[in-house]
Amino acid sequence: MSQSQLFLSIDHRVVGVEVHAGDESAHDLMWEVSYGERDAEESARYALGWLHGAGEGVQVTVSVGALVVDTGIPYADEDFSRLFGASDACEALYEYARMAGSVAISLTRETLELPAYMPLVQVEPFPDDDDEQVPD
Numbered sequence: 001m002s003q004s005q006l007f008l009s010i011d012h013r014v015v016g017v018e019v020h021a022g023d024e025s026a027h028d029l030m031w032e033v034s035y036g037e038r039d040a041e042e043s044a045r046y047a048l049g050w051l052h053g054a055g056e057g058v059q060v061t062v063s064v065g066a067l068v069v070d071t072g073i074p075y076a077d078e079d080f081s082r083l084f085g086a087s088d089a090c091e092a093l094y095e096y097a098r099m100a101g102s103v104a105i106s107l108t109r110e111t112l113e114l115p116a117y118m119p120l121v122q123v124e125p126f127p128d129d130d131d132e133q134v135p136d
Contacts, residue, residue, distance in 0.1 A: 021108035058110035
């Protein structure tokens with residue numbers, strides 16, 4: 001089994017979709033994933049992905065979530081971001097977001113093709129609650 005198969009992403013859900021037609025915007029594509037801490041008993045963690053695509057006349061932002069399950073191949077927790085970003089599980093999460101975004105775009109009179117293959121991804125842990133600053 002290769003490193004791209006360290007994880008499975010299951011129970012994919014679309015959390016939100018926003019599409020704006022008629023807006024002039026530069027071509028843009030962004031794919032980001034944030035994840036929670038690993039549950040040792042379940043060998044799983046939650047992940048949320050955000051796909052943003054923009055082109056002439058249309059913008060789409062899709063939020064998706066999934067449960068990421070370890071396949072049993074050992075890895076160091078500090079390597080999760082790098083390993084997940086190169087995994088088939090991250091690709092599957094992207095594909096789910098891409099399909100939802102493509103459906104939303106098809107409801108407009110505009111066209112924007114989202115790449116069939118996952119673009120470069122930024123993978124980061126969810127911020128700690130302590131990191132959030134509450135205004136006075």
